[in-house]
Amino acid sequence: MNTARLIGILLIIAGGLAAAYGGFSYTKQTHAATIGPIHLQMTEQERVNIPLWMGLGALGVGVLLVATSRKT
Known part of the structure; x- marks a missing residue:
């Protein structure tokens, strides 16, 4: 399997x-404190949004790479 086909499959x-x-x-730890036997910890859940056009673009480029790569 050549590199272009592998990258195409990963993009798809x-x-x-x-x-x-x-x-x-993902969860991100923001603050932590230990006071004697008590351990306090604050976590925040963060979200990374990926636009629909970016996902569809990667899908299209992946299909194009797989379709145009030749087996050697």
Whole structure:
């Protein structure tokens, strides 16, 4: 499998996931304190939005790479 085909497949997968879910979220630890036996911790959940046009663009470029790459 050549590099262009592999990158195309990865772009198809990433573009499909981005178009389907519209982004991803992660948890970020903001503050922590330990006072004696008590441990306090603050976490925030952040969301990264991926525009639909970017997901569909990655999907299209991936399909184009897979279709135009030749097997050597």
